[in-house]
Amino acid sequence: MTIPPRLVEVREKILKQNDLLAQSLRQKFEKSGVYVISLVSSPGSGKTKLLEKTLSWMYQKYSVAVLVGDLATDNDAIRLSSTNALVKQIITGTICHLDAQMVENALKDWDLKSLDCLFIENVGNLVCPSSYDLGEALRIVLMSVTEGEDKPLKYPTIFNTADIAVITKLDLAKAVEFDFLLAYKNIQAVRPGIKVFELSAKSGQGMDEWLEFIQKLLQKG
Amino acid sequence: MLEVAKEEVTRQNALRVEAIYIKLGQLSGVVKEALLFSYNIACEGTIFQGSRLVIEELPVIVYCSVCQKERTLISIQNFSCPICNTLTFDVKQGRELEIVALEIQT
Numbered sequence: 635m636t637i638p639p640r641l642v643e644v645r646e647k648i649l650k651q652n653d654l655l656a657q658s659l660r661q662k663f664e665k666s667g668v669y670v671i672s673l674v675s676s677p678g679s680g681k682t683k684l685l686e687k688t689l690s691w692m693y694q695k696y697s698v699a700v701l702v703g704d705l706a707t708d709n710d711a712i713r714l715s716s717t718n719a720l721v722k723q724i725i726t727g728t729i730c731h732l733d734a735q736m737v738e739n740a741l742k743d744w745d746l747k748s749l750d751c752l753f754i755e756n757v758g759n760l761v762c763p764s765s766y767d768l769g770e771a772l773r774i775v776l777m778s779v780t781e782g783e784d785k786p787l788k789y790p791t792i793f794n795t796a797d798i799a800v801i802t803k804l805d806l807a808k809a810v811e812f813d814f815l816l817a818y819k820n821i822q823a824v825r826p827g828i829k830v831f832e833l834s835a836k837s838g839q840g841m842d843e844w845l846e847f848i849q850k851l852l853q854k855g
Numbered sequence: 856m857l858e859v860a861k862e863e864v865t866r867q868n869a870l871r872v873e874a875i876y877i878k879l880g881q882l883s884g885v886v887k888e889a890l891l892f893s894y895n896i897a898c899e900g901t902i903f904q905g906s907r908l909v910i911e912e913l914p915v916i917v918y919c920s921v922c923q924k925e926r927t928l929i930s931i932q933n934f935s936c937p938i939c940n941t942l943t944f945d946v947k948q949g950r951e952l953e954i955v956a957l958e959i960q961t
Contacts, residue, residue, distance in 0.1 A: 637960065637961075639871075639873040639958045639959060639960050640958070640959060640960075640961065641956050641957070641958050642863065642867055642956060642957045642958075642959060643955065643956050644860075644863050644954045644955060644956055644957055645953060645954070645955055646859050646862075646863070646953060646954050647859075647952065647953045648856045648859055648877070648952045648953055648954060649952060650859060651858070651859075761884065762884065764884040765883060765884035765885060765952065786932075787932045790882075790931045790932050791882055791883075791884045791931070792884075794882055794931070794934075795882075795884075822942060823932060823933045823934060823935070823942075824931065824932055824933075824934060825934070825944065826934050826935075826942035826943060826944040827942070827944050
């Protein structure tokens, strides 16, 4: 006689290991007094450029570090190391996103207590990074004007899991006839209430407001 | 996913796994087809080989403060109440990515 299979209730989050680790990282960050900001966007939206400009302004006032995720190269880390910030590259190989374990490993030999702020630049990808909590206090999604106003509609989940949106490469907006009203409408449709910045790290347009925002975060944090 | 399921399989002393039941919210960032596609490959050579993956997809439910009711979104490209059109980000359901049950032989 064969015994029929039985159903066992489980209720476990599939990413529970990542979620638990991210939660413990978040607590560690809070205890150490370091404010952690992650950046997500498609490749080439200007994450590194924005960080370069932000860091070169911040280093006089704050102790800042950056983790940079990339599939293959350490080009971004090299770019960022000229800013005097502590920089470490996480080369993910074939993996298209960062997870909490990679962040924890990368932080092992850093003294978090000596830092005011840590930026985590995720791998350029608008899909997978949205599912992985990294323990950050704030997640920022970037979209450049050259990507088109409908980016939020094409990748709602990444916008949906972000806390702040930044429209980059403002200096090119005219050339590509970027429709700001439509972009704002789309961003708000997938993530109602999100604060949006517009800036160009290259020309400096909008950077004052952005840097003021970062400064306020650090005062609060 | 299989790692999490394996923990339960071991706890239950299962001899065979017939099926894994999961809930997949529309905002989980995971696509049903991609999971199904990779499932058989991931199961090869493990206790899960030959088992079924049963996916229940969950739509996004938000709380509309104007209607004072929970509403199901028509599309995740539009977080507004389908009845009164108010934008809302009070998500009650849709981020799930979890195993709900295992069908096992013990």
